[in-house]
Amino acid sequence: MTSKILITCATGKISNVLSPLLLKNGYKLRAFVHSQQSGKRLQETLGTQHVDEGTLEIFVGDLENKSDVKKALEGVDIVFHIGPSLHPREDSIGKIIIDESRNASVSHFILSSVLHPVRTKLLNHRIKIVVEEYLIESRLSYTILEPGHFMQNTQIKEIADKGVMNLMYSFEELQGYLDLADYAEVTLNILQNPRHHNRATYELLGHNRTGREVAQLISQHSGKEIKCQLCQFEDLKDKIPMLKDANEYVQDGFARIMFYYNRWGLTGNSLEAFPNVTLEQHDYDKTEFKDDCFKINAIALRANNSISNTRNDLSQMKKFPEDLVYAYLCETHPFPGSLSAELCAFHGVPPSELRSRLKNGEDITLPDGRVILSKDVTLPGEPPVKVLILDCPSLNYLDSIIKSDLNSHSYHTIVHLAPHSILNNETYRSWMKSIKTTHHLFLDETQKNVHIEAIYRYQTQLNYIDDGIFPLLSYHNSLKEELKLPESVDNITYGLTSTRIPIRPILGPDNSKLVVLQPQNYIDTLLENEEFKQTFTAAKQQLQAMHEIAKTGHSYPEIIFLGTGSACPSKPRNTSGILIHINDTNLFLLDCAEGTVGQIRHFYGDQSDDILSRIHFAYISHMHADHLGGLYGLIQQRRRAFENLGHKYEKLILLCPNKYIDVGEKQWNYFSNKHSFDDDVHVIFNRTLTNGLPSLTNIGGENTNEEKFLFEKFKSIGLHGVQTVLVEHIYDAHALVLRHIDGWSLAFSGDCKQSNDFIQAGQNVDVLIHEATFETGLEVYASQMRHCTMAQAIDVGRRMNAKYTILWHFSQRYAKIPFLSERKDEEDGDKKQTKRPDNVCISFDFMRIHLSDLPRACELVPVFESMFYDEWLNMKKRQTRREQEPDYFAKNTRMIESKRKFMSGRTSPSNTDKTQSTTKNNTSPR
Template sequence: LDCPSLAYLDSINKSELNSHSYHVIVHLAPNTILNNEIYRTWMKSMNTTHHLLLDETQKNIHMEAIYRYQTQLNYIDDGIFPLLSYHNILKEFKIPEPVDNISYGFTSTRIPIRPTLGPDNSKLVTLQPQNYIDILLANEEFKQTFTAAKQQLQAMHEIAKTGHSYPEIIFLGTGSACPSKPRNTSGILIHINDANIFLLECAEGTTGQIRHFYGDQSDEILSHIRFTYISHMHADHLGGLYGLIRQRRRAFENLGHKYEKLILLCPNKYVDVGRKQWNYFSDKHLFDDDVHIVFNRMLTNGLPTLTHIGGENTEEEIFLFDKFKSIGLHGLQTVLVEHIYDAHALVLRHIDGWSVAFSGDCKQSSDFIQAGQNVDVLIHESTFETGLEVYASQMRHCTMAQAIDVGRRMNAKYTILWHFSQRYAKIPFLSETRTEDESQKNEKQEQKFDNVCISFDFMRIHLSDLPRACELVPIFESMFYDEWLSMKRKQTRREQEPDYFSKNTRMIESKRKFMSGRASPSNKNATQLETNTSRNIASSQQ
């Protein structure tokens, strides 16, 4: 029984529900409805029926893996991987006792009808933090690697604490295509300052990730999201936008604040999609009531230059300039990249001196490299492992080595790899990555990437944390050593079979057909920038 508001109470009381007998009624409603005196009286009147209540107030574990991974990562570094907001509450979780014929439902609650009617919560998942740590320490490979680096990491952590300031980057989703237990799809929060947040991408589940991370502070965080950037029209980058904007409006109401439109930087085509969503789902507000649209292509030349306020500049340009200036952004530029139609990358530059470049989904782009010169942080998609350049090119994505190469050409201080294929859900295959040395193109040598780090969901990064984050890569690989070893075997197999890709053309051909109907902006320099970074690619070309 779905009762979204008090307006439906009268019709429920007068309905035919009372004339039938039910074993169980599951109630989907806000807590204010379920605790309403009239609603409660009606439930109690059906004394042979068990009422199971589902609302927003009850907290229990719906996916243990999220908490297990975060607890283990927190053991490695509690600064970069803070415990999730409800960790301590869930650790001491107690099931409320049923009142009469009414009880709350949780994930894995069962209602047996025979022999006794009533809730069975014996299968509920409980949080076991110490057990997760014990499993981690039973891994000898991890234990040795972590012990050797622990003292150095602690010293770096103490130094980093003194330099914590904005921006603060929170990764909400670091996987591609579809969510997995370790990685949700795309979403990154950039805290510009105390009261302004810039959201990069908004996949389905982004609002849920915010609630996992911030807990009871979620409404405040949602109200502080002033800007959202959608790089292109793929569901794993925008599927959660309607839900987030709806929850954001509710957050303003809960806080008693006047609603402020979200400034949405997006592809042109999203306007039609957005209006259809609002027309179908929203019965109170129109699309244009909730968001202020700015097309990505409007900002390919950077922020509007206001040489003649009110003269040559349009009202829209003046509005944008004032909004971005109010949060300290003196540089914001989108860059057309090669992926699908109207895909863009983004470069942010702040008046305090920091800068962030964000690739979205794309192949290597010389225009993006030029626009992002000397940034502090490059967040670049690295969907595939090194050695799959042919496949990555067909899908208009990058490999990890190509992403690192973009960071080198951009002269970025640090490169954060992001947007991994879910085949690397636990650990991306980075340490065996090889890139071409400019002076010795025929010799491939392993390199230590001391300015490259791997992103994880619920990872919190300040600029001062980045040197330490880069040192964690070997520890992550030892943590998931079995998965890393499996990927190493696959890489070895490819290197030993020069015709590996010709034997697996069906995979590439099927993806090529899938992509063939998609228009993409031409980028004449993209092909020149694709670096062939593994022995098997070199041999296959020969």
């Protein structure tokens, strides 16, 4: 069935290009115009034959009249809304058509907006952002298009004819340009599969260019010199079509736009940012994908022998059914035969154009009269090679796979994506043997090989320094030079990271590129560092003595740092994650960035399932991806761990910001086909605990069931004090303070600026884990980004009277070693260096700390700095240059300002909000 599309403002420049393209591609259009005269003009432009054929319908009405809009939407599948430019009530018009579209149950709504509607100084942008927000919250399926300047507005032909380009804004300010034809093509692409563009916002731009560069382009194509002439608004307004007979509101709005462009321009993400990238979307419901190397077909398989591999079947799917998986049949193109120089010489064909003709498949006649056939001097080509990527997530798909037409092909390789239990299933193995295949490549969950060598290299070197605080990673001993690879049995190969199976030339599995650990080489490299050798030798005896003393200390808490970097992972540092062993059976996770489960498996190896099952509590400090991006994966792996161990599942107690509920439910609804969000977690909002654990002195009285639940759960692991503290970072960011009945206490900052409330709540804790994103001296950056410098974090520990402070959450510019410069004594103008505090240490990924280890960890700081001496020295030089350049920060205000804008509007609520949030009505419902 052909979709019927309603286009508003259908006589404008966008519609003039878009409508013919849609009609050409078989769509039915209903064009909303404001007068009979406009409708007649449009009909003449598009062609009366479309009206006669029923593919074009002209609707005359008023966009501000709900009744007209409602009538226009009857029988419409998709709306393409173009708001009337510089209309004083464009926002109310947008709301009317969005409301009526929802009432009419249209399947998709496309809004033609404007580049950067957040630039609210521009009148038309300020109105567009209101409409965008209303559409986003309408629960319609939608796509928002944000185009830059249309090239057609430049009046290229007139400029080329006259040799003069007039502008009302600076010729030197960059502007983003887009061709209307490209805009129409993007719209067509969206209409062909709206489901794939649901809730998407696209910034559409070709190139950012100055007015002078545009003039140069016109000059190149026209062959004429183009002069650039800056004009006043009054000089040009009568020459602009939209301003003819326009009222003062429109004229004033247009003049303000020109003034804005003159000062700031209007630019965005242009194609120049991705010069070598071409994006092509190929949907499942289309025919095969083909490029220069492969042709690929997606074959849909369902559980219980429900097979679909046709366009019609796939196009009827509104979303991916829970029982649907895809297999991919990849086939190379035939490789043509090549001309043989040896055979040409044998037949007496000289190196000349005769060989070129033979190469092109022509037969030739030599001067001596002999006929040489092309096939006689051409080596045989190679036939197509087929590779099957097969996903079999459960035994329910076996019957479907066995009865599919996958069995009718011969394959060079089948890549099996399946759990280990399925790959070893007797029925599955029997099917494999029945297929004509050269190689079977197994990819399951059992393989344990190194994919990032640097992780093991750093840990080996740190382990050499202190094997108590930095234990070797789990698979370390089995991944040395003598790496044992699984033997191929019945042409089966277990895939490892960097395993290769060449298909041209056709060869077998190749593991020559596997990462192989060389622990002794890592140690030798470390000892070649003279600065390290001197520092470590001087401190070694004292460190060993402290290590012996620490062994007699308390076993718990045990703190494992899984991620100590900020923003995005690097080789030395993953993003935020800290695991606290409260006791033998209960673990408490602080933040959970992407890769947290992987870090757990690196550290614990075969014990990982046991560890995951013992994580009963998790805390998310705030809604930034580098603190929560791995939570969904961790919870899914945790549930799987319970199943593997044969244990009954226990919900994870999750302390989190209020807004995580929306994120979590969407993730579970989209990805999980077995369990709901509420099945897996019990949510406690961070705000609930800003006054600490509830007092249960009135059991049977005022206490809610939720308060009783909280008290009993935390009491069961020995925590008598659990308090969150609202801090300044983004909205609803909190710090955390834990106090245990055994006498130990811990404070965790999350991300924040210095906080007096946090300092007060954490008084006299044993250990403070505080973010130290920036080095000392970058207080301006830290303040703008609502983070702390290292000196500020140390100062928080001092004012909190924390026994020990562990610095954490370093910018990845300090990936190897944070620059913990010694403090300067500012009293009486004295700039001399003073001793670094002796109760401060630096965290690393895979660092294991007990309270009794902290004195030794603090003494290791100089050793770490010598280990990465070159990096530390470079940071020291940068600091010196910065101190010698008084206007350093003034020169970098643009970067600071851009980041400040990114953070704007995302601060934590005020203290008033904090007070209100702690009422009993705000306790978590879950």
